[in-house]
Amino acid sequence: MLACMALLLLAAPAAADDVAVDTAPASLPDDQTRLALSLYEEPSFAAGLRIPGPWLGNLLLAQPSFSWRHAQRWRLAASLAAVGSTDGDTHGRVLIREAWGGVTAGDFDFSLGKKLLRWGTGYAFTPTGVLDPPRNPIDPTDRLSLNEGRELVEADWVNGRHALTAVWASAGVFGNRPAGMTDTSALRYNTLFAGFDSSAIFAHDPGRPDFYGVNFTRVVGEALEVHGEFAHRESNAALLGGKYMLRSGVNSIFEFYSPPVPRLGRYLFVSVGKSRLRELPGWKQCDLSLALLANTTDRSHMLILDVTRRVADHFSLVGRTQAPSGKRWRSEYGMIPYSALVSIGFRYQI
8 A cells, every 4th residue: 555655646747847047135134034935635535444433534734933033132923723624524614823923133033922943952852852842753744834932031142152042932832831841941052072963851830840951963874873862750761773874865763762651662763755756747747655553562563655746836735644563453453443544645835
């Protein structure tokens, strides 16, 4: 089934050859405004269902976004997502992913509103991402752009290689508070030391033990990047990973994650992919990646194949297959009630 989906997308009509055009203005204007819209439809098919339920689903997304900057000082940004889904029943919702404003004053940046933060260094897992949106290891890049930010007040100070960030994040000012989420006060210190881009993080949530974390990223040579995270609250969590780029353009990512609750298992994530498969018409419009997510404790795993084919300036076809495996009903991925989930989507962006 993985091969069938890849062949289907690779057989789509080729887009026109890319033409490099230098459109950079001689100088930046005082006001910079950007409006964007993404429309997406994705039907999904579940094969080998082991329990009664719908085998066919459909997802519709409309995602407008807006950003404005004045004189490199004032900033506004907003991003919405209208989601409609059908999987036996029809559901609809509107997500406010971001809606914030900011100002720069000397070495300080101030922000207020709902904003996405990414403090962790991991791709599939991030134990130090105390204010990051929850990471989905099956979808580490948030391919549908549905992650939501936190409602917060943020102050950043940057001086040379030193940066300090202070944040107060609400558990929900404009809506119902999600279960288990509390207001969070957090500090992050970042510096470049001996080639290590390093951060120390502290967070305080009322009624919970304080959070402590450190992470790093280090580039080794021209092709290898390594990263790691360590966090402690009630217990310890750690991650070690890396990214390696071959001269052919093949990009590989690997991570090992030990969560704060070890009895749930330890995890291995490996991803291999390439953008623009070949510099030939019909191939350079294609991106391909294959990922493995494994619970090393119960020996269950999930294979994920992603294929993207650009067919015109604003259009693309997107395919995805998820294939879980493991001891049926006795392992994490063996609990998933299908043998494969195939999705083929169509995206229009302006």
